[in-house]
Amino acid sequence: MNPALHVEVVQRSQSRATKDFVKEIVRSFLLNFVSLSPGVILSETDLEENVELKEHVQMITFCDIEHDTEVLVTETELVYHIYKLDAFGAESDTMTDTSTGEEFAAADVWALPSEQFHGLWESLIYDTKLKEDTVRFVETAFEFADRGVDPNVIGWNRVVLLHGPPGTGKTSLCRALAQKLSVRLADRFPRARLIEINAHGLFSKWFAESGKLVARLFERLEEIVADRRLLVCVLVDEVESLAHARRAALSGLEPSDSIRAVNALLTQLDRLRRRPNALVLTTSNVTGAIDVAFVDRADIKRRVGPPSARAAYEILRGCCGELMARGLVAPREPVFELRVLEGSRFAESEPSRASLRLWGVAREAAGAGVSGRALRRLPFLARALHVRDAAPPLPRFVDALGAALRDHLADAADMDDAAVHAPV
Ligand SMILES: Nc1ncnc2c1ncn2[C@@H]1O[C@H](COP(=O)(O)OP(=O)(O)OP(=O)(O)O)[C@@H](O)[C@H]1O
Numbered sequence: 001m002n003p004a005l006h007v008e009v010v011q012r013s014q015s016r017a018t019k020d021f022v023k024e025i026v027r028s029f030l031l032n033f034v035s036l037s038p039g040v041i042l043s044e045t046d047l048e049e050n051v052e053l054k055e056h057v058q059m060i061t062f063c064d065i066e067h068d069t070e071v072l073v074t075e076t077e078l079v080y081h082i083y084k085l086d087a088f089g090a091e092s093d094t095m096t097d098t099s100t101g102e103e104f105a106a107a108d109v110w111a112l113p114s115e116q117f118h119g120l121w122e123s124l125i126y127d128t129k130l131k132e133d134t135v136r137f138v139e140t141a142f143e144f145a146d147r148g149v150d151p152n153v154i155g156w157n158r159v160v161l162l163h164g165p166p167g168t169g170k171t172s173l174c175r176a177l178a179q180k181l182s183v184r185l186a187d188r189f190p191r192a193r194l195i196e197i198n199a200h201g202l203f204s205k206w207f208a209e210s211g212k213l214v215a216r217l218f219e220r221l222e223e224i225v226a227d228r229r230l231l232v233c234v235l236v237d238e239v240e241s242l243a244h245a246r247r248a249a250l251s252g253l254e255p256s257d258s259i260r261a262v263n264a265l266l267t268q269l270d271r272l273r274r275r276p277n278a279l280v281l282t283t284s285n286v287t288g289a290i291d292v293a294f295v296d297r298a299d300i301k302r303r304v305g306p307p308s309a310r311a312a313y314e315i316l317r318g319c320c321g322e323l324m325a326r327g328l329v330a331p332r333e334p335v336f337e338l339r340v341l342e343g344s345r346f347a348e349s350e351p352s353r354a355s356l357r358l359w360g361v362a363r364e365a366a367g368a369g370v371s372g373r374a375l376r377r378l379p380f381l382a383r384a385l386h387v388r389d390a391a392p393p394l395p396r397f398v399d400a401l402g403a404a405l406r407d408h409l410a411d412a413a414d415m416d417d418a419a420v421h422a423p424v
Pocket of ligand 1: 376
């Protein structure tokens with residue numbers, strides 16, 4: 001038997017059916033298939049001919065975690081995850097600065113799986129198995145916690161550190177990971193929350209009060225993690241800012257109670273990671289050692305870099321698809337998958353010309369180390385600045401993307417220049 005294929009099923013919010021019922025109708029629907037392709041998503045239009053599915057199911061995703069290629073239904077165990085999306089978005093856990101009465105969002109709290117993060121996982125494209133490996137790491141860590149494996153005997157913990165240059169998708173990947181875990185671990189944890197701590201804010205403007213704010217924030221967190229059936233993912237973005245704050249405090253630039261506040265936050269996070277239902281997710285733009293002990297001990301440390309040429313091509317291909325679907329680039333025509341493009345059959349042929357040019361843009365972007373964030377902005381810049389007609393054909397739009405990329409690179413070079421010549 002092959003490794004399991006995970007089938008994620010989004011149940012419609014208004015459906016009152018039980019999970020077992022939904023699983024059964026999806027299972028019998030999938031009996032019609034001989035093989036399934038990991039990564040494929042069946043949306044409303046694909047499901048509308050089946051009356052029951054149409055009523056209860058919004059989307060079915062075959063996850064690409066274990067498999068790269070098509071699998072035969074008869075030879076693969078299908079593992080079903082049925083869930084509804086939370087439509088409410090984040091609630092800010094606000095606190096009040098007692099000295100001024102001002103309100104401050106110390107953390108944003110999301111109920112997972114959230115509608116807001118739906119599709120985020122699929123939208124992140126890396127050439128390596130970064131996403132898949134990270135899920136496996138965290139799942140294994142929860143399995144060890146479940147079985148009570150002694151961390152003194154075998155080194156493992158539930159602290160994730162994603163580090164790398166800005167705009168490479170670290171924060172998005174943390175959110176997507178929390179969402180994925182809420183779906184995959186639903187048997188163990190029927191409910192899940194993502195808590196994004198506003199560490200930057202806690203220690204910049206609110207220094208005088210930050211000790212009290214940290215204490216209150218963690219009192220709330222303690223209440224939340226006390227529920228063992230709740231998965232609690234705590235995200236601390238730009239964790240190096242904590243180390244900076246502490247260093248500034250130690251060097252006498254900041255008042256001494258702020259040292260205590262930063263240390264309190266670190267101690268609390270350290271304590272939190274020992275709770276069997278908690279996961280601490282951290283990101284950093286600094287690649288070297290970060291002066292924060294509990295992060296140093298993170299077992300799940302991954303470097304996230306700018307997209308490779310292949311990943312950049314996939315990102316831009318998705319962008320072109322979206323603009324064609326919205327009628328902003330017309331007519332609709334295929335942008336080929338890279339492996340199809342690489343097959344000799346398509347090389348240099350008319351239908352593949354736009355794709356080949358897009359591949360050229362992707363290679364240029366990757367060669368210059370353009371981030372995923374900047375890549376996702378290129379289509380907007382191309383459309384705003386480099387095409388005049390309402391709906392340009394794809395080849396012209398791809399040329400505009402190339403022009404937008406060159407603008408971006410020239411701007412980046414200007415900024416570097418300005419940084420070099422800026423007064424110190
Ligand atoms: N590899 C990628 N694939 C797809 N999209 C990406 C990729 N990298 C970045 N993006 C997009 O770039 C945007 C910025 O991502 P995000 O804020 O998560 O990056 P970050 O690394 O946390 O940045 P920063 O360090 O500046 O906070 C997101 O919209 C994300 O979708």
